[in-house]
Amino acid sequence: MWIYEKKLQFPVKIKNPDPKMAQVILSQYGGPDGELGASLRYLSQRFSMPNEITKATLNDIGTEELAHLEMIGTIVYQLTRNLSTEEIKASGFDKYFVDHNTGIYPASAAGVPWSAAYIQSKADVIADLTEDLAAEQKARATYDNILRLADDPDVIEPIKFLRAREIVHFQRFGEALRSVQDMSDKRCYSANMNK
Amino acid sequence: MMENNSRQALLRKIQEADFFALDLGLYLNTHPMCERALTLYKNTVREADELRHEFEEKYGPLTATRSSGKTPWQWSKNPWTWEKERS
Ligand SMILES: [Fe+2]
Numbered sequence: 001m002w003i004y005e006k007k008l009q010f011p012v013k014i015k016n017p018d019p020k021m022a023q024v025i026l027s028q029y030g031g032p033d034g035e036l037g038a039s040l041r042y043l044s045q046r047f048s049m050p051n052e053i054t055k056a057t058l059n060d061i062g063t064e065e066l067a068h069l070e071m072i073g074t075i076v077y078q079l080t081r082n083l084s085t086e087e088i089k090a091s092g093f094d095k096y097f098v099d100h101n102t103g104i105y106p107a108s109a110a111g112v113p114w115s116a117a118y119i120q121s122k123a124d125v126i127a128d129l130t131e132d133l134a135a136e137q138k139a140r141a142t143y144d145n146i147l148r149l150a151d152d153p154d155v156i157e158p159i160k161f162l163r164a165r166e167i168v169h170f171q172r173f174g175e176a177l178r179s180v181q182d183m184s185d186k187r188c189y190s191a192n193m194n195k
Numbered sequence: 196m197m198e199n200n201s202r203q204a205l206l207r208k209i210q211e212a213d214f215f216a217l218d219l220g221l222y223l224n225t226h227p228m229c230e231r232a233l234t235l236y237k238n239t240v241r242e243a244d245e246l247r248h249e250f251e252e253k254y255g256p257l258t259a260t261r262s263s264g265k266t267p268w269q270w271s272k273n274p275w276t277w278e279k280e281r282s
Binding site for chain 1: 214217218220221225226258260275277279
């Protein structure tokens with residue numbers, strides 16, 4: 001189970017609304033490489049993990065991704081406060097606004113709703129962890145794209161934090177994958193020796 | 196405003212300590228024999244516990260089960276994470 005704590009993992013305090021930026025950052029909420037997909041991918045894959053290291057790593061990183069989902073939702077929420085109709089029209093946010101107003105909806109920046117087709121769960125530790133390594137790099141690359149488009153330090157700081165986490169997760173998934181490869185090597189050698 | 200500032204400063208300290216503990220936890224998952232990380236982890240968790248206790252005494256619960264016996268129910272009273280006053 002999970003226990004909710006009333007605090008963000010990293011502070012988000014955005015003073016100025018920016019609906020155009022909100023729409024871009026929304027992709028990390030419900031887009032193809034976003035935090036919703038990340039959390040559901042790891043939390044679903046963890047059930048078939050074979051050893052202590054891989055179970056703990058998927059469980060805990062999957063949980064941290066939920067905290068990142070909350071940060072992204074907060075960023076989008078704060079970027080869309082007190083918008084005038086003029087701002088909504090001029091920024092191109094009108095296409096999102098017509099369906100959701102300023103509600104937080106899991107979709108990509110281009111408006112494609114979140115899909116479970118973004119993730120896999122194969123009960124195959126090599127397939128799953130290799131997907132997870134790629135997922136972290138794709139999320140990191142998306143944060144790089146967001147940073148290229150962002151100019152407000154209030155937005156840049158939490159995005160930089162999230163980007164750095166993808167790099168740490170990539171590192172931990174790599175170690176988890178090696179733990180499985182070590183384990184299978186040992187089994188292979190002992191099986192051969194028993195013959 | 197003054198209260199708001201000290202509340203925020205204390206919350207920052209909790210966020211920092213919790214983050215350090217979480218990151219050490221991920222590291223310990225893949226390096227379970229690392230005693231240096233375990234020592235840091237233990238100290239950081241203790242520090243975070245103390246800070247959390249201080250915060251909850253002054254500004255209300257961070258988790259629902261720590262909502263004090265006061266009426267009205269304190270959990271739903273103070274601001275949520277996405278609200279400007281909070282984070
Ligand atoms: Fe991640």
